[in-house]
Every structure is written in C-alpha cells, then in structure tokens.
Amino acid sequence: MTHVWIEILLLSRLAEGPLHGYELRKAVEASTGRMLSNNSLYPTLRRFVDAGAVLRDAEDQQSKPPRHVYSITDVGRELLHDQLTDFPEELALNDTEFLARVGNFSRLDEDERRAVLDTRDRVITAERERLSKLAAAQADPWTRTVLAEVGRRLTEERAWLDTLRSTSSEEDR
Numbered sequence: 001m002t003h004v005w006i007e008i009l010l011l012s013r014l015a016e017g018p019l020h021g022y023e024l025r026k027a028v029e030a031s032t033g034r035m036l037s038n039n040s041l042y043p044t045l046r047r048f049v050d051a052g053a054v055l056r057d058a059e060d061q062q063s064k065p066p067r068h069v070y071s072i073t074d075v076g077r078e079l080l081h082d083q084l085t086d087f088p089e090e091l092a093l094n095d096t097e098f099l100a101r102v103g104n105f106s107r108l109d110e111d112e113r114r115a116v117l118d119t120r121d122r123v124i125t126a127e128r129e130r131l132s133k134l135a136a137a138q139a140d141p142w143t144r145t146v147l148a149e150v151g152r153r154l155t156e157e158r159a160w161l162d163t164l165r166s167t168s169s170e171e172d173r
Helices: 004-014 021-032 038-051 074-085 095-102 110-137 141-171
Strands: 054-061 064-072
Touching: 004 021, 004 038, 004 064, 004 074, 004 095, 021 038, 021 064, 038 054, 038 064, 038 074, 064 074, 074 110, 095 110, 110 141
Parallel strands: none
Antiparallel strands: 054 064
8 A cells, every 4th residue: 555645745746847757756855855666656656647647658768668757637736635635643643644744835725734733733642642651651761761752752843833833824924
C-alpha cells in the first residue's frame, strides 16, 4: 500500500510542471530530503495514470528509447487538494504524513491549514498523555527517561504548531 505522503509529494511536484520519472524523484528529494525508490515511484504513477490524475506522454530521445513525461490533470489537482485536507487521526501521529501536508500549506486556505494543525495537535496531546501515564507506571528509570523525553518533544511540537497557526493567519492577511 502506498502511503498518502508519497502521493502528496508526487502530485505536488507535478503541479509545478511536467517531469519524467528521474526528475520527479529528484524533485521530491530536493524539496523534502526523502528519497523515493522506483518501487514507490512508478507503481504510484501508474495508478495515477489509470485514475486520470496524471498523463503520461512519450518523449523521443535520439538513439535511446523514448522517456515518459508525467503531467498532472485537473483530476490530479483535485485529488492533491483532497489528500492535503483529508487528515484522519490514524495518519495524524505519523510525522511524514503531517510534514508532507505542512510542506504544501501554500495550496490550502487558512481554515484548511488550521484543520490539519488542529488534528495533529489533538493526536499529539493524547499521545503525550498516554506516554505520561506509561512513564509513571514504569519501575525502570531508563524507560521512564525515554518516555519522558518523547513526551517533552511532543510538548515542544505543540509550541511549534502554535507558531504555524500564527504564520498561517499572517499569510492570509
């Protein structure tokens, strides 16, 4: 199963202009630091082509087989928007899923951005509370230390979410 974040990253790069597979893979890496394997890239592109979200055109090359260039369609743009705004709590604790959406906040309006941030805030608050209870019940001090550190990081992220909310509001003014 493809992770939604892979689909978001591919569609968002194609929304900037047509690319062939290698260029698309490099564009994702350049914008996110994430490397995609061909086993993630090409099956996802094939599904997008089958769904009408992406067009695949052959581009002739001298003395080489044609290379395929991919471009997003209106269906693909709509799919990208839907994937950015649909952020179920089951995905919201996953850092990669969350950051793929934040990296595309320029494609969303303030209310849509706020909904993503609020969902992430809810799940990390619940996770922090869960870890705090687990830490309190641990006899081993190292286990308590690890759980406390993860909780501290979640608390810091909540402060970052507040910063993102402020930034989002300022950009829409």
